[in-house]
Amino acid sequence: MSHPTQNHDSEAVLKYLAAARKLKSQEDIAAILGVNARQVRRWEARESDPPPYLSYALQQILPLENNDPHAANNAPFTFIDLFAGIGGIRQAFDSIGGHCVFTSEWDTYAQKTYLYNFPNNHQLNGDITQIAASEIPDHDVLLGGFPCQPFSIAGVSKKNALGRAHGFNDETQGTLFFDICRIIDQKKPRAFLLENVKNLTSHDKGRTFDVIKRSLEELGYTMSYRVIDGAHFVPQHRERIIIVGFRNDLGIKFDLHQLELPEKGTRKLGEILHKTDGTEPFLPWDGDAYFDHKKKKTLDKYTLTDNLWAYLQNYAAKHKEKGNGFGFGLVTKDSVTRTLSARYYKDGSEILVSQGKTKNPRRLTPRECARLMGFPDSFKIPVSDTRAYKQFGNSVVVDVMSHVANAMLPYLALEKESARTRRSKIAA
Structure with a gap:
């Protein structure tokens, strides 16, 4: 590759x-x-x-x-952004020259963050289940970090016994993955990239992934998948499965396992923490919301209260006595953290930054969470801390997506395909 x-x-x-x-x-x-x-x-x-x-x-x-109506024609490839969240996957494909022609995200708070950072020249659509595939623009690449749902297998075995085909339409109906399938079936993009939790292959005793793999293959695509840990790129262990597929008629052999990754764990937490030596950049869109630039310190509101810190220590001690591994994750500037979760806003227990023996540890600030997920400091955070923690905890590591996007680029920036050409190739 x-x-x-x-x-x-x-x-x-x-x-x-x-x-x-x-x-x-x-x-x-x-x-x-x-x-x-x-x-x-x-x-x-x-x-x-x-x-x-x-x-x-x-x-x-x-x-x-940015608002040039001819931008799609001038770009090396076009893409659509499904289940877009705050745009982590889009960030990666924008950076290699792609042009987004359609976006769908149902959460209104995520929409707000998305629009602050990606002022679209197209409408930001909500519920993808309510949009006909025919209404979606032609595109070269479909992107989607789709939710993981179990598929019902009721009726499938009966149809098999009767010798009747069922295909993705029967097996995936009622799940959000079905919407990916119906769009691919209608639009026949050159490629797709899907992202999900690392346990997707074992979800629902393996049935979920079996249906996903079979459905994509029936649609005429050869797929490659691999679990990649974000710790290859950022100071955070975050394992996610990446699924990439190319249309069979293109004859492209793409293997994610041939993708070389940087050594895991070389980046440490200190790289993304606010700098207290006077070198922390002042970001006009943040102001002093997270960091006091005059006093050169993170705001006190991110330090745990005595009551919360005592509760977390007692909770950890109780479970340790029982032989369980539950507890908080205390980290230093030399650490690689646990996975940032969407529940981080509750107590921050999975990633608590040590502030020495004389001061309680603190949560990461939303800006530090953005950095931990690979978002640049130019990325704006227009929502409350609680919403920001949820959004970054649900997002992707941008650097992982950028690495995969760069590997896909030679096969995306080829000759332009019209919708008619695309469909004629499939029919041939």
Whole structure:
């Protein structure tokens, strides 16, 4: 499997940077990206390579280009973003030059965060079950972090006994995976990328994954899947299954197990924690919501109260006596954390940052959670702390998605396919 070079990604970022510099100063751009002006100067002088994820942030400085009705035709490939959440998967595919033509996310709070960061040139749609596949634009890639649901097998064995085909329409009806299938069946995209919890293969005693695999293969796709730990890219253990498929007629052999990953655990928590030495960047969209820049410290509200800290310690001690592993996860700047969950807002117990022996530990701030999930500091958080914790706990590690997206890119940026050409290939 071939891989695009880092230089290719950097050139794309530098193109947007050059266009942005016609409108704004280095200092203004640095503030938008959450870096210092010296770093912007180094990128322009080609003394260092800018990270690929900055592409989208820089495009936001160019509103006319971002809203160009011909953008889909000019992009190397188009994609749709289903079960979009706050846009973690989109962030990755935007960064390699893709153009999003359709988005669906039912949660109104996630929609708010999504729209703050991805001002669409198309409507953000809600419940995907209420949208006909024919109403969705043609696209090259379908993306979706779909919810995991058990499939009913009632009636399937009877139909098999009668020699009647059932296919995905019968087996998946009533699940959200069915909506992925019906869209793929109608639109025949070049490829798809799906994401789910690592235990998907064993869910419902393996029935769920059997139906998923068989349904996608019946639709004419060859799929590859692999569980990847976010700890290869960020200081967090977060194992998720990635499923990639390409249409059979394209003749593409894509194997996720051939994808080389950075060594696990090399990135430590200290890289994403707020800096107390005066180097923490001031982000205009955050202000002092999470960090006091004058006092150079994280806000006191993130430190656990004496009562909560005592409760968590007693709870852990009680379960330790019973031989259970339940308890809090105390971490330092040299740690790789447990998985950030959507329940983090309750007590923060899975990731508590040590503040020494004289002070109670603290929760991560929402900005630190964003960093832990691989979101750049240019990503805006327009919701309450509680909502932000839920959203980041439900999201994907952007760096994992970017790594897979880059591996898929050589097979996405090929000749353009019209809907008629696509369907004729399938029929042949």
